[in-house]
Amino acid sequence: MRFMMFIYPGVKEEADWTPSAEAVxxxxxxxxxxxxxxxxxxxxxxxxxxxxxxxxxxxxxQRITDGPFAETxxxxxxxxxxxxRSKEEAIEWASRCPAGGDVVLEVRRVFEMSDFPPxxxxxxxxSELPPEQTVA
Amino acid sequence: MAGSVTHRTIEAVWRIESARLIGGxxxxxxxxxxxxxxxxxxxxxxxxxxxxxxxPDNPGAWLMATAKYLAIDALRRNRRLERKHEQLAREIGIxxxxxxxxxxSELDDQVGDDVLSLMFMxxxxxxxxxxxxxxxxxxxxxxxTTDIARAFLVPEPTVAQRIVRAKRALAAAAAPFxxxxxxxxxxxxxxxxxxxxxxFNEGYTATAGEDWMRPALCEEALRLGRILAALAxxxxxxxxxxxxxxxxxxxxxxxxxSSGEPVLLLEQDxxxxxxxxxxxxxxxxxxxxxxTGSDAAGGREQGLGPYALQAAIAACHARARTGAETxxxxxxxxxxxxxxxxxxxxxxxxxxxxxxxxxxxxxxxELVDALTSDxxxxxxxxxxxxxGDLLERLGRSAEARAEFExxxxxxxNKRERDVLLRRAAACATGPPT
Numbered sequence: 001m002r003f004m005m006f007i008y009p010g011v012k013e014e015a016d017w018t019p020s021a022e023a024v025x026x027x028x029x030x031x032x033x034x035x036x037x038x039x040x041x042x043x044x045x046x047x048x049x050x051x052x053x054x055x056x057x058x059x060x061x062q063r064i065t066d067g068p069f070a071e072t073x074x075x076x077x078x079x080x081x082x083x084x085r086s087k088e089e090a091i092e093w094a095s096r097c098p099a100g101g102d103v104v105l106e107v108r109r110v111f112e113m114s115d116f117p118p119x120x121x122x123x124x125x126x127s128e129l130p131p132e133q134t135v136a
Numbered sequence: 137m138a139g140s141v142t143h144r145t146i147e148a149v150w151r152i153e154s155a156r157l158i159g160g161x162x163x164x165x166x167x168x169x170x171x172x173x174x175x176x177x178x179x180x181x182x183x184x185x186x187x188x189x190x191x192p193d194n195p196g197a198w199l200m201a202t203a204k205y206l207a208i209d210a211l212r213r214n215r216r217l218e219r220k221h222e223q224l225a226r227e228i229g230i231x232x233x234x235x236x237x238x239x240x241s242e243l244d245d246q247v248g249d250d251v252l253s254l255m256f257m258x259x260x261x262x263x264x265x266x267x268x269x270x271x272x273x274x275x276x277x278x279x280x281t282t283d284i285a286r287a288f289l290v291p292e293p294t295v296a297q298r299i300v301r302a303k304r305a306l307a308a309a310a311a312p313f314x315x316x317x318x319x320x321x322x323x324x325x326x327x328x329x330x331x332x333x334x335x336f337n338e339g340y341t342a343t344a345g346e347d348w349m350r351p352a353l354c355e356e357a358l359r360l361g362r363i364l365a366a367l368a369x370x371x372x373x374x375x376x377x378x379x380x381x382x383x384x385x386x387x388x389x390x391x392x393x394s395s396g397e398p399v400l401l402l403e404q405d406x407x408x409x410x411x412x413x414x415x416x417x418x419x420x421x422x423x424x425x426x427x428t429g430s431d432a433a434g435g436r437e438q439g440l441g442p443y444a445l446q447a448a449i450a451a452c453h454a455r456a457r458t459g460a461e462t463x464x465x466x467x468x469x470x471x472x473x474x475x476x477x478x479x480x481x482x483x484x485x486x487x488x489x490x491x492x493x494x495x496x497x498x499x500x501x502e503l504v505d506a507l508t509s510d511x512x513x514x515x516x517x518x519x520x521x522x523x524g525d526l527l528e529r530l531g532r533s534a535e536a537r538a539e540f541e542x543x544x545x546x547x548x549n550k551r552e553r554d555v556l557l558r559r560a561a562a563c564a565t566g567p568p569t
Contacts, residue, residue, distance in 0.1 A: 001355075036248055037152065038362035041416065083355060088148035092191075113389050113408065 002041065002083055002110035003090035009077040010102030014068045017048040017077075026098035034082065039093065045078035073102070081110070141186050150179055151278035153196045158275050159250030161203055162313050168257055169303035172275065178203040251276070252315050252367045255360075259328040262309045267302035268331045269338075270295055276363075277356045287338060287353055325368075329377050329443065332360045336381050340388075354385055365420070375423040376444030382417030383450035386410040397551045402459040414454045421447050433466065437473040445474040464494035481510045489522055497529040517546035521556060528563060537563035 011017060019027075034040035046052075049067030056063050069075065084090040087109065094105045113121055154175060161171035178199045192198040258271040273279045273287075281299065285292040316324045339353030361378040368374050390404035399405075421444065425431055428439030432448035433455075440448065449470045456462040471487035484507055492500025504523050513519045524539030540560035544553045 036251075036363065036366045038359035038366065040362075041412075083359060084148075085151060085352070085355070086144065086148055088142070088144045089151060092145070092148045092152060113410075118394060 001085070002081060002112070003087070004108045004110055005080040005082060005090070005094050005097070006106040006108070007077045007079070007097070007099070008073065008075065008104040008106070010073055010104060014048040014050055023098070030096065030098050031080075033096070034080065034093065039082045039084060041081040041083055043078065043080040046076060049075055141190055143183070145191065146179075146183055146186055149182075149191060149195045153199055154179075154278040155251050155254060155276045156196055156247050157199050157203065159254040160200055160247070162254060162257070163250055164204075165207070166313060168254075168275070168306055168313075169300075172303075174203040174207050175199070177206045181206070248367045249315060251363065253313050255328055255364070256315060256324055257306060257311055257313055259324070259331045260306060260309070260311045261324070261327055262305050262311065263302050265331070265334065267298050267305070268327070269334055270298045271302045272331050272360070273335065273356070274299055276360060279356070283352075287350075325371060325373065328364070329373060332357050332364070333377060333381070333443070335360070336384075340384060351388075354381075354388070357381060358385065365423075370427065372424045372427045372439070373441040373443050375420045375427070376441055376447050379417045379420035379424065379447035380443050380450060382413050382420060383447060383454050386413035386417060386454065398549070401453065406457060409454065417447065417454065418451055421451055432470065433463075435466070435469060437470060440473065442474060442478050445470055445477065449474075462493070464490050468494050481507055481513050482516070485513070485516075485519060485522060492526055492529075497526040501526045501530070515546055517543045517552075517556075519543075520546070524556075524559065524563075528559070533563040536560075 009017070031040065031043060034043075049069045052067045054065045054067070054069065056065065082090060082093060084093065087107070090107045090109075094107045097105055099105060157175045157178070158168070158171050161174050162168045165171055165174070181202050182195075182199060186192075255272070255276060258275055259268045263271065269288075270284055273284050274281065279287075281292055281295050285295045288295070315321070335353055336357030339350040339355075339357065358378070358381050361374070361381055364371075364374045365378050386409045387401075387404060389410065390406065390408040391399055393399050421432065424440065424444045424447070428444075430436050430439045430444075432440060432444070432451065437445065437448070449467055452463050452467045452470070468487055468490035471483055471490055475483045475487060484503065488500045488503040488507070491503060501523070504519070504526060507513055507519060508523070520539040521543035524536045524543060527533075527536035527539060537560045540556045540563065544556035544560065547553050547556065
């Protein structure tokens with residue numbers, strides 16, 4: 001099964017978004033550990049919200065708000081997609097992440113198509129395959 | 137933290153740490169059986185203590201230190217010290233002294249080497265394939281004997297016996313705990329990759345074993361493949377095998393219909409193929425091409441090994457949105473390259489199918505006819521099945537019907553037999569106009 005690990009850096013100001021060289025080195029070591037254990041499927045880090053936007057709906061009306069957002073505590077800084085054999089294993093991997101301070105990590109199990117009942121699988125069927133040439 | 141440490145948490149830690157732990161201990165005590173016993177003893181202590189104390193910050197180092205302590209303790213209490221044991225105690229003592237100053241920072245390279253050496257040891261040529269597989273799943277996958285027995289539908293004592301005998305055989309052969317070099321590396325790597333692919337296929341195609349174990353075996357094989365790719369990144373066939381497994385596993389959801397019956401490749405609903413797995417597979421194949429300077433899609437197959445070639449064929453299917461859009465010429469060329477590397481009538485039959493798709497039934501039939509005299513294909517139902525299909529396309533109905541009937545009499549699969557008999561009956565109504 002697959003799990004998504006989200007990291008919430010919990011920084012006070014978006015200006016603090018860029019981590020120190022030590023933090024980057026520690027994180028690379030962690031990522032390498034995930035790789036060598038054969039559990040890492042993909043990972044990405046995200047720019048601060050000033051580079052992003054939110055699309056929200058109020059009373060059926062769409063609203064687009066450009067970043068940065070005030071409540072930085074709830075901002076995702078990146079994710080890992082891992083293969084684990086149990087939720088406990090995913091939690092164990094997440095707990096090894098070199099984090100501290102106000103960082104929050106969240107572990108979520110990823111839906112596989114086979115987790116859905118047949119009628120939902122049918123509804124989720126793609127009409128056309130997504131474009132193929134997406135390999136980086 | 138303390139309250140939340142359950143048996144399942146400790147089990148998860150064990151499955152993460154056991155291969156590194158057993159590898160590290162084998163390096164010290166030079167005996168994989170003793171190393172596993174020590175690791176298991178350490179696990180027992182963890183099961184006693186962690187629910188109270190919580191999981192330590194570095195559980196791997198904790199388990200290693202505990203295993204070493206237990207080893208020395210056991211030796212001290214043993215009144216009849218043999219020379220071999222003294223030697224062992226001395227080695228562990230030296231190792232302990234060295235580690236005491238540097239417990240937290242065991243060299244990463246060393247840990248990687250230990251895991252890789254353990255893989256090579258579990259897949260040592262003195263062992264039978266069954267023994268290699270059982271030992272690999274047990275020591276590198278952290279699977280229990282019960283799990284392995286369930287997966288392979290063999291009695292638990294049989295698996296336990298296999299593992300005990302395998303450890304004894306390794307000790308008797310004094311199999312060195314190391315990563316082989318040069319030419320030996322290539323030969324030994326073949327054995328490791330074979331075991332990983334066997335585990336994958338057991339999960340992917342096997343008719344034996346409990347259903348819920350199958351995805352677990354596929355995932356475990358993929359995990360082992362990725363470990364190899366991370367630890368031996370310069371070996372093209374390692375990435376070739378990872379690519380092959382990812383691309384095949386991508387089709388899992390489409391391989392059976394709603395009633396659980398198998399669906400053939402060309403009849404599969406390709407929208408159900410897992411595109412993230414396809415991308416990982418194609419990325420792994422790209423690594424192979426970078427390492428070998430080949431271009432599987434561009435007709436330069438030189439340097440590609442058997443796994444990479446099979447992955448390249450799977451990639452042709454993965455890139456095609458429909459069966460009709462498949463680059464059949466390329467598939468045929470890749471089967472040709474594969475047949476030159478690993479001569480096989482089954483590969484030739486697949487090449488015939490690809491040739492027929494690319495150049496028409498006459499070209500395919502020529503090759504299939506040449507295979508009909510091959511004794512190894514005498515009872516192989518796909519040969520008359522393919523031949524019948526080609527004859528039917530050529531309008532030779534009577535011959536096609538006879539082939540479909542023969543194929544139906546050879547297959548073990550009821551659904552397949554029904555399909556073949558229906559096709560035979562359709563031929564009887566006369567040639568298409």
